[in-house]
Amino acid sequence: MTQRFGDDPQAIPGSKALRKAIVRAYDSGTHTADIQIVGSHPTLIPSVRVATNIPPADVVSGRQCSVLFLDPSNQDDAVIIAIQGAAPSGGASDHKVIVSADDTTADYLLAKLAAGTAITLTELNPGADEDAEIAHAQVASGDLHTEYARLTGRTGGQTLQGGAASGEVLTLASTAHATKGYIRALDNLVIKDTIAILQNAVVNMRKSGDADGWVGLICDLGSLQSFPTPGQMKAITGQLSASNNDASASSQILGLEFLAANARNTGSPTIANLIGCQAKFSAAASGATITDGAAFKAGRASSVFSTFTRAMGVWIPNVSKGVDTTVYGLRVDDQTLGVNRYLAWFGGANPNLRVDAGPPPNAALTTEGDTNIWAAIMENGAVTVRQLRWRQQSSLGATDKVAIWQ
Numbered sequence: 448m449t450q451r452f453g454d455d456p457q458a459i460p461g462s463k464a465l466r467k468a469i470v471r472a473y474d475s476g477t478h479t480a481d482i483q484i485v486g487s488h489p490t491l492i493p494s495v496r497v498a499t500n501i502p503p504a505d506v507v508s509g510r511q512c513s514v515l516f517l518d519p520s521n522q523d524d525a526v527i528i529a530i531q532g533a534a535p536s537g538g539a540s541d542h543k544v545i546v547s548a549d550d551t552t553a554d555y556l557l558a559k560l561a562a563g564t565a566i567t568l569t570e571l572n573p574g575a576d577e578d579a580e581i582a583h584a585q586v587a588s589g590d591l592h593t594e595y596a597r598l599t600g601r602t603g604g605q606t607l608q609g610g611a612a613s614g615e616v617l618t619l620a621s622t623a624h625a626t627k628g629y630i631r632a633l634d635n636l637v638i639k640d641t642i643a644i645l646q647n648a649v650v651n652m653r654k655s656g657d658a659d660g661w662v663g664l665i666c667d668l669g670s671l672q673s674f675p676t677p678g679q680m681k682a683i684t685g686q687l688s689a690s691n692n693d694a695s696a697s698s699q700i701l702g703l704e705f706l707a708a709n710a711r712n713t714g715s716p717t718i719a720n721l722i723g724c725q726a727k728f729s730a731a732a733s734g735a736t737i738t739d740g741a742a743f744k745a746g747r748a749s750s751v752f753s754t755f756t757r758a759m760g761v762w763i764p765n766v767s768k769g770v771d772t773t774v775y776g777l778r779v780d781d782q783t784l785g786v787n788r789y790l791a792w793f794g795g796a797n798p799n800l801r802v803d804a805g806p807p808p809n810a811a812l813t814t815e816g817d818t819n820i821w822a823a824i825m826e827n828g829a830v831t832v833r834q835l836r837w838r839q840q841s842s843l844g845a846t847d848k849v850a851i852w853q
Contacts, residue, residue, distance in 0.1 A: 481495070789801060800821070
């Protein structure tokens with residue numbers, strides 16, 4: 448059985464009324480609901496319009512709702528403006544209700560609605576069928592909806608979780624557009640678990656589209672603009688320490704490992720360089736004096752308890768295979784620029800072995816010649832670095848020395 452609200456003896460023609468009701472049925476096609484006014488006889492008011500900002504999923508049978516009757520004698524002017532028991536459906540500052548009426552008189556609804564504190568009324572289509580928008584500017588002031596991420600930040604921090612079931616992921620994308628931008632981490636990015644012992648961490652990164660091709664990880668700190676100048680700047684730094692108290696030990700502990708591999712056979716490609724690790728150094732600014740520059744520097748941290756059977760600054764194991772044409776354990780190309788040029792320098796200020804770069808000095812004689820090799824020789828308690836030379840026996844002078852290899 449249904450009833451017209453105009454049949455309610457408490458209704459006063461021409462007045463507005465806000466009543467509490469219960470949703471009994473919902474029609475998603477028309478976005479209307481059948482309701483029962485709380486306190487009335489168990490009869491229904493059918494097809495009451497639901498405000499457009501209320502999601503269909505919130506209009507559930509049995510939930511209480513607030514119904515605004517603009518004209519109690521005409522239920523067609525009624526609209527459900529709120530559903531109790533549903534999650535918030537508006538944005539952080541966009542809580543609006545649209546009320547409609549079948550009237551073409553300008554300001555018809557505005558004349559019947561009264562704006563309260565922080566409430567604004569806007570007529571959307573004056574002179575046509577009336578629509579009035581009711582907006583509340585202060586509904587979401589503060590931090591009312593803690594189940595949602597707060598873009599301006601939340602006291603105490605917040606956690607974003609991608610899923611609730613096993614194996615689900617959290618995916619971040621720069622834009623929905625086909626031309627992608629970047630995801631920028633403005634502060635330090637730390638990857639670790641809740642107990643600060645991270646295991647099996649995998650960071651997959653790929654960047655495409657620039658002249659360098661695909662780059663797995665880019666560390667670009669930009670130009671130094673801070674003041675005062677920091678004592679050190681490091682693009683990548685890390686530490687790996689094994690501390691197992693159950694007497695177990697890893698067979699290998701590697702601080703940094705890279706593998707450059709070719710897995711393509713189709714087309715028999717020729718790859719100019721296959722380098723496991725490449726390091727460079729540069730000074731782009733003019734006027735700076737750099738005392739030492741090196742692409743690679745090996746050092747050792749302090750070791751108090753452990754004893755090394757062999758300690759090596761650089762270890763090059765056997766890299767040769769039977770299919771190789773030419774194999775170098777260590778190759779250093781000639782150094783062509785600079786005032787003093789050396790291919791190798793082993794030792795301190797007076798090296799034990801020194802190999803100069805460039806061609807050896809020219810003796811301009813057919814009876815003698817020089818090499819680029821210099822060696823430290825102990826001579827009666829004093830160490831002297833001497834150049835390896837040769838001279839015909841018939842041309843040996845009184846002060847010449849003969850090297851004996853044994």
